[in-house]
Amino acid sequence: MEDEQSFSDICGGRLALQRRFYSPSCLEFCLSCPRITLRSLTAVTCTVWLAAYGLFTLCENTMILSAAIFITLLGLLGYLHFVKIDHETLLIIDSLGIQMTSSYASGKESTTFIEMGQVNDVVINEAIYMQKVIYYLCILLKDPVEPHGISQVVPLFQSAKPRLDCLIEVYRSCQDILAHQKATSTSP
Amino acid sequence: MGLVSRGAAEAGRGAASAVDRPGPPDAVPNPTPTPPAEGADPGSSRSPGMVLKAFFPTCCASADSGLLVGRWVPEQSSAVVLAVVHFPFIPIQVKELLAQVQQASQVGVTVLGTWCHRRQEPEESLGHFLEGLGAIFSHRPWFQLCRERGSKSWSCKATHWQGPASPAASGEDQVMLIFYDQRKVLLSQLHPPTALPDRQAGDTTASAGGLAAVFDTVARSEALFQSDRFDEGPVRLSHWQSEGMEASILVELAKWAAGPVCLFLACLLSLISAASACRVFKLWPLSFIWSKLSTCEQLRHRLEQLTLIFSTRKAESPAQLMRKDLIGQLADALIPVADRVAEELQHLLQWLMGAPAGLKMNRALDQVLGRFFLYHIHLWISYIHLMSPFIERILWHVGLSACLGLTVALSILSDIIALLTFHIYCFYVYGARLYCLKIHGLSSLWRLFRGKKWNVLRQRVDSCSYDLDQLFIGTLLFTILVFLLPTTALYYLVFTLLRLLVVAVQGLIHLLVDLINSLPLYSLGLRLCRPYRLAAGVKFRVLEHETGRPLRLLMQINPLPYSRVVHTYRLPTCGCHPKHSWGSLCRKLFFGELIYPWRQRGNKQD
Numbered sequence: 001m002e003d004e005q006s007f008s009d010i011c012g013g014r015l016a017l018q019r020r021f022y023s024p025s026c027l028e029f030c031l032s033c034p035r036i037t038l039r040s041l042t043a044v045t046c047t048v049w050l051a052a053y054g055l056f057t058l059c060e061n062t063m064i065l066s067a068a069i070f071i072t073l074l075g076l077l078g079y080l081h082f083v084k085i086d087h088e089t090l091l092i093i094d095s096l097g098i099q100m101t102s103s104y105a106s107g108k109e110s111t112t113f114i115e116m117g118q119v120n121d122v123v124i125n126e127a128i129y130m131q132k133v134i135y136y137l138c139i140l141l142k143d144p145v146e147p148h149g150i151s152q153v154v155p156l157f158q159s160a161k162p163r164l165d166c167l168i169e170v171y172r173s174c175q176d177i178l179a180h181q182k183a184t185s186t187s188p
Numbered sequence: 189m190g191l192v193s194r195g196a197a198e199a200g201r202g203a204a205s206a207v208d209r210p211g212p213p214d215a216v217p218n219p220t221p222t223p224p225a226e227g228a229d230p231g232s233s234r235s236p237g238m239v240l241k242a243f244f245p246t247c248c249a250s251a252d253s254g255l256l257v258g259r260w261v262p263e264q265s266s267a268v269v270l271a272v273v274h275f276p277f278i279p280i281q282v283k284e285l286l287a288q289v290q291q292a293s294q295v296g297v298t299v300l301g302t303w304c305h306r307r308q309e310p311e312e313s314l315g316h317f318l319e320g321l322g323a324i325f326s327h328r329p330w331f332q333l334c335r336e337r338g339s340k341s342w343s344c345k346a347t348h349w350q351g352p353a354s355p356a357a358s359g360e361d362q363v364m365l366i367f368y369d370q371r372k373v374l375l376s377q378l379h380p381p382t383a384l385p386d387r388q389a390g391d392t393t394a395s396a397g398g399l400a401a402v403f404d405t406v407a408r409s410e411a412l413f414q415s416d417r418f419d420e421g422p423v424r425l426s427h428w429q430s431e432g433m434e435a436s437i438l439v440e441l442a443k444w445a446a447g448p449v450c451l452f453l454a455c456l457l458s459l460i461s462a463a464s465a466c467r468v469f470k471l472w473p474l475s476f477i478w479s480k481l482s483t484c485e486q487l488r489h490r491l492e493q494l495t496l497i498f499s500t501r502k503a504e505s506p507a508q509l510m511r512k513d514l515i516g517q518l519a520d521a522l523i524p525v526a527d528r529v530a531e532e533l534q535h536l537l538q539w540l541m542g543a544p545a546g547l548k549m550n551r552a553l554d555q556v557l558g559r560f561f562l563y564h565i566h567l568w569i570s571y572i573h574l575m576s577p578f579i580e581r582i583l584w585h586v587g588l589s590a591c592l593g594l595t596v597a598l599s600i601l602s603d604i605i606a607l608l609t610f611h612i613y614c615f616y617v618y619g620a621r622l623y624c625l626k627i628h629g630l631s632s633l634w635r636l637f638r639g640k641k642w643n644v645l646r647q648r649v650d651s652c653s654y655d656l657d658q659l660f661i662g663t664l665l666f667t668i669l670v671f672l673l674p675t676t677a678l679y680y681l682v683f684t685l686l687r688l689l690v691v692a693v694q695g696l697i698h699l700l701v702d703l704i705n706s707l708p709l710y711s712l713g714l715r716l717c718r719p720y721r722l723a724a725g726v727k728f729r730v731l732e733h734e735t736g737r738p739l740r741l742l743m744q745i746n747p748l749p750y751s752r753v754v755h756t757y758r759l760p761t762c763g764c765h766p767k768h769s770w771g772s773l774c775r776k777l778f779f780g781e782l783i784y785p786w787r788q789r790g791n792k793q794d
Contacts, residue, residue, distance in 0.1 A: 022730055022733050022739060023733070023739045025239050025362075025364070025739070026364075026730065026739055028730065091728065091730070093364075093728065093741070094239060095238075095239050095241065095264075095265070095364075096241065096364075096366075096398075096728070096741075099727060099728055101727070111725075111727040111746055112725070112746075113725050113726055113727055113728065113746065115398055115399060116398075117398060184238045184239075
């Protein structure tokens, strides 16, 4: 079953949180980031081309104009393929692990899977980000040497950067599954 | 009979309760209707509501009904299915085969359950037959996977029962199906993200991490995949080889021919190594030259590599492109370049002999040094003109050795630069020695000025009383040296800068050669063409799900990113880091000590 809710990120952009419930032990959250707007695209293209035209009037070399066109095209392709993230997905499977997928605007997907044996806990943490204090959800990984220590902190939803209300929703569901998993794994 | 029907009834009730309660996310459903019986069978860690995982190969999804064979990992409560044994079979033979495989591969392969692939739900008789099998092959939990032919609906049950003696009801657990591509998992190598402590090679227990155990199991069970369902043996198996044994005529022929070819090449290379190691080349002038020429170092490195592996031939072979006229053009271009360099040096010296940058030099010393260096340049130009008819031929022969790779060609270029700028090196040495002498003289005379002396025995400065004539001469000499210092210092500065420029260019070429040497081409090619071989981890995808049916996931291999491939498989470079730090380099430059930037590859002492 699926349901969708609308939230906002730390800058005020609109986010959509889709929750899919496959079974009591398997849950998926999909957070869609705000799309690239026509206004920003036009602004960047106009700036680059005006600058190129200005250089052209100085140097009288037409190579600058063609170079500007190439730069714009390649820059846009590179931005869509390497930088702009379309949506981020979090899949939690009880007794297997937690998987984070980032899908870029060009369709590329990059996935990380963390086994349940390495997960210590999922918490909401505070951080100072530029001039703001923001909340973020993160996974705490176990230290192989020390049983109760923490070796690494893996932040989630780094591109979408949702606000606290969205994080609380995800946090509650994660904690349910983790509690269930701890209960079944510690009992003999 | 009664036991079986009660088991079926429990199963029906279990499925119904799962259907009734899809549940809000925070309720924890408990579909197991019966609590675990006391005195539960040992070796299975099970608790109410626990989910068992069954790793099922995708190639067996279309196989006919039979027995599931694989390994049960109790720590992760997961079962890794490796193959399906088809009907008809004799249980004794199946057990024999499994014992053989277990001995050969050290993997605990057992019969895990039954697999049913039929048109409709299994009939009663087949159901009894399947459950009877559970009595013959005792394994707990006993899996029963069932799939309707031509549909996507699967059902699976995992039952624990106490045996026919006790009429207690059997417990059931939820099962999660994870499909994996057997061939890819077999060939893939998992790279853990953190540095885990190394395990011994002969470790038979499951390695750390649930997924590493799955990869490990499949990789070590090669013995199970030898026979197929089309073979004539007593037991017919279905696994990834059933889709068609992998073979290629060319590969087989190449493997057969590789033996003698490798032997022949090994003999040839050992001959060459023996020839190069003979005593003639160890005589002093030759060995000194060999160690300074970077081409020889590169050739030696290449020879070592070739003796180890025969496949390090680089893709680029510039010698094949070098036709006769190209060599001629290159040779024709070299002489004017050398002439140009010499001419520029002459201009520079004329500038120094005048009033460089407005500084006033000591005329006599200036003229002496300037004429000395000009004479050297004159000698050098004559030498180059003398050699010019032979340059082309030498270059062609030297260019032949560039077929051993781009790195050898780059090393040759570095050596050509070194030879062409030999006069700059000579000038640097003269200038540095002069300047060094002057600085030492100045420091010693400055000590005399202050009435002190350097005690060689005690390695420190001591006070000393000089005679009057000693002081007089010392002061005179000190004054002379001080006033001649700017001239010498300027010559030293100019030639040191030129020398540092040449060293920088050579250093860049060596850096490039090191980079090419240490690039793991095979690993990069593997990552490009067969990405599943190098795995950074796995990724899961949830397949179509219907309520009441078990959860199905598809496990795919997540390939290693290119940066990690290069970092992990980087070949050891033979280049050494420079011996000086920046501070000591500046100190040496200030005091006029000679700098030796040669990289001694494979040389243990500094």
